[in-house]
Amino acid sequence: MNIEDFRNFCLSLPATHEEMPFDEQTLVFKVAGKMFALTDIDSFESITLKCEPEKAQELRARYASVMPGYHMHKKYWNTLRLDGSLQDEALRHWILHSYAQVVAGLPKKSGNRFLKAKPNLDVPEKKIRYMPISSDFTAYQAAYEMSEEERLQRAETYLAHLQKRRSLREFSDRPVARQLIAHIIKAAGTAPSGAHKQPWTFCAVSNPEIKRQIREAAEAEEYENYHGRMSESWLQDLQAFGTDWQKPFLEIAPWLIVVFRKIYDLDAEGQKHNNYYVSESVGLAAGFLLTAIHEAGLVALTHTPSPMNFLSKVLRRPANEKPFLLIPVGFPAKDAQVPALSRKPLDEICVFFE
Numbered sequence: 234m235n236i237e238d239f240r241n242f243c244l245s246l247p248a249t250h251e252e253m254p255f256d257e258q259t260l261v262f263k264v265a266g267k268m269f270a271l272t273d274i275d276s277f278e279s280i281t282l283k284c285e286p287e288k289a290q291e292l293r294a295r296y297a298s299v300m301p302g303y304h305m306h307k308k309y310w311n312t313l314r315l316d317g318s319l320q321d322e323a324l325r326h327w328i329l330h331s332y333a334q335v336v337a338g339l340p341k342k343s344g345n346r347f348l349k350a351k352p353n354l355d356v357p358e359k360k361i362r363y364m365p366i367s368s369d370f371t372a373y374q375a376a377y378e379m380s381e382e383e384r385l386q387r388a389e390t391y392l393a394h395l396q397k398r399r400s401l402r403e404f405s406d407r408p409v410a411r412q413l414i415a416h417i418i419k420a421a422g423t424a425p426s427g428a429h430k431q432p433w434t435f436c437a438v439s440n441p442e443i444k445r446q447i448r449e450a451a452e453a454e455e456y457e458n459y460h461g462r463m464s465e466s467w468l469q470d471l472q473a474f475g476t477d478w479q480k481p482f483l484e485i486a487p488w489l490i491v492v493f494r495k496i497y498d499l500d501a502e503g504q505k506h507n508n509y510y511v512s513e514s515v516g517l518a519a520g521f522l523l524t525a526i527h528e529a530g531l532v533a534l535t536h537t538p539s540p541m542n543f544l545s546k547v548l549r550r551p552a553n554e555k556p557f558l559l560i561p562v563g564f565p566a567k568d569a570q571v572p573a574l575s576r577k578p579l580d581e582i583c584v585f586f587e
């Protein structure tokens with residue numbers, strides 16, 4: 234709302250006029266000779282409006298941009314800073330409210346006239362869409378300006394980099410610093426999530442005894458999988474990967490990152506709170522994790538020993554956390570091999586609608 238919009242709106246209300254009774258800067262709008270809105274025409278940084286006292290307090294508590302009325306009786310007046318946090322719709326609502334407050338206080342005779350003529354003064358507050366207060370929002374910092382050429386170059390370079398990522402099953406026992414794993418997990422934690430609930434826990438295991446327990450339990454499940462639980466066609470689909478029930482990498486890889494999805498959150502009082510799109514969110518975070526691992530020159534396997542509930546037991550996770558993926562991380566074994574796979578071309582994975 235600029236000053237013209239503000240002025241036009243105030244003057245559009247019945248029986249209003251403008252005055253500058255105080256100084257050269259302060260523009261005042263009145264209804265039937267009583268003030269209902271003021272502003273400084275030089276800066277137009279704020280507007281001062283009358284407000285029902287309880288509401289006035291409420292608004293100040295709720296919005297950083299609403300303050301006690303500048304130069305006015307603080308009980309009845311608010312000053313609304315025009316910092317962009319209150320939308321025009323909200324500003325119009327509070328101007329109307331101020332107008333209605335003043336009209337309601339007019340002597341019955343003159344007041345009734347305006348009350349009859351008044352436009353829709355009872356816009357329910359609930360209908361107003363507020364922007365969150367500015368202190369809840371901060372400027373977006375990561376827009377990279379660059380030439381179109383550089384943009385394409387970067388996209389190509391990143392694609393070439395990701396094309397080199399592979400799932401590995403043969404790990405070296407070469408150690409990886411905890412700090413590096415911590416950075417990689419922090420990178421995973423930057424993924425988007427439903428209502429920003431960040432419904433994930435990453436357990437980073439380097440403890441040899443815990444890794445041994447995980448391997449033992451995983452192999453017990455996988456033994457069953459490869460000996461009857463998986464269908465013939467599934468086993469056939471896996472032949473190209475040379476997998477079997479044995480999982481030595483679970484002990485050889487220096488770190489196992491076990492990703493848990495939090496199906497709900499628990500607060501300090503043990504109260505449950507909903508999470509949303511948990512699998513999508515945790516899937517995205519796992520994707521970020523894999524690219525961070527690759528970026529750091531390490532390798533990983535996206536492993537899903539099934540069923541995975543043994544991970545909750547071994548790692549003593551609470552009931553709201555469910556195992557999602559088991560990701561060994563480390564360096565590749567010397568002369569490690571991977572299946573000779575190719576990726577689907579663009580026209581098999583993408584349909585353009587232009």
Ligand code: IYR
Nearest residue numbers: 455471476477536537538539
């Ligand atoms: N979880 C088993 C089987 C397995 C299943 C799929 I689908 C793979 O892509 C690979 C393996 C295992 O880890 O051996």
